[in-house]
Amino acid sequence: MAVIDTQIKPFAATAFKSGKFVDVTDADVKGKYAIFFFYPADFTFVCPTELEDLADLYGEFQALGAEIYAVSTDTHFSHKAWHDTSPAIGKIDYYMLGDQNHVLANNFDVLRPGVGLADRGTFVVDPQGVIQLVEITPEGVGRNAAELLRKLKALKYWQTHPGEVCPAKWEEGEKTLAPSLDLVGKI
Template sequence: MSRINATIKPFDTHAYRDGKFIRVTDADVAGKWAVFFFYPADFTFVCPTELEDLADHYDMFQKLGVEIYSVSTDTHFAHKAWHDTSPAIGKIRYTMLGDPTGTITRNFDVMVEEEGLADRGTFVVDPQGRIQIVEITAGGVGRDAQELLRKIKAAQYVASHPGEVCPAKWKEGETTLSPSLDLIGKI
């Protein structure tokens, strides 16, 4: 079943952000663009490189009005311990959601049940709470924050320009397409 345009399901969890434990619910996400960035586990190998990459680009996400929520099946306590001990994770200013029950991970269909861990799943959610972008990679394949930013810019452009679409490799400011009978067979 496709997750595109599906509405995110309700959740309520503990999180770590800015040296504090907080509660985060689906209501906190409503009305803004958000990235749910699932990863298998704290204190691992590929995960800190991805989370650091997001941290290094966090200001760019913020300029686009996008909030980042990293999610693993670890607790918010484990997130704090990792944040306090890892130079890469210590850079993080975005919210790290704890999901020890796996509720959020299952809501997004990225739970590896036999391991109790999340797949590497990236979900971009629009202000109406609908999923606009889904990317799931194998455990050993890291993701790229710059490519994610490019995709978000395209999703935001399409959302604010009905009738236009962004072609492959589209970058902000480049030409878009307006699907019509005139374009069929001409691209």
């Protein structure tokens, strides 16, 4: 699975967002950072905790110029029903893409063979449509939206500050590293 630094593949899907059904394509996500947040299924257990966590930080992601696209192999109709019945999911104002035809799950290589559900995959795509960050976790392990936000900040910093890299646990405003021969073996 070598997807870092590759262009996202073409797709067309229908999403539930802000009380409406809207069509979304690969062309629509270019021009800003796009976070594709795959999860196994609506009406499950770990998934609503992750999606609510993202909803709580959605404004911070938007302030960084990022849009969130939650994706499962359910339909957009299922997303609406879940949004209307779950207090956690009812908080969501970002896109919830239906991927019942498995195009997105296959494009991002997170479809579990023979199961029809996506793994928990997180992909950060830059404004040019290039995948820059990937995280895959098993079904029973939820993700942390605050850590994803930290990684997005680090990615944006790294992309706009040539010659600098962000070390482990880097937080916005902290010291970065400037890789050089002088640093080899000294860290």
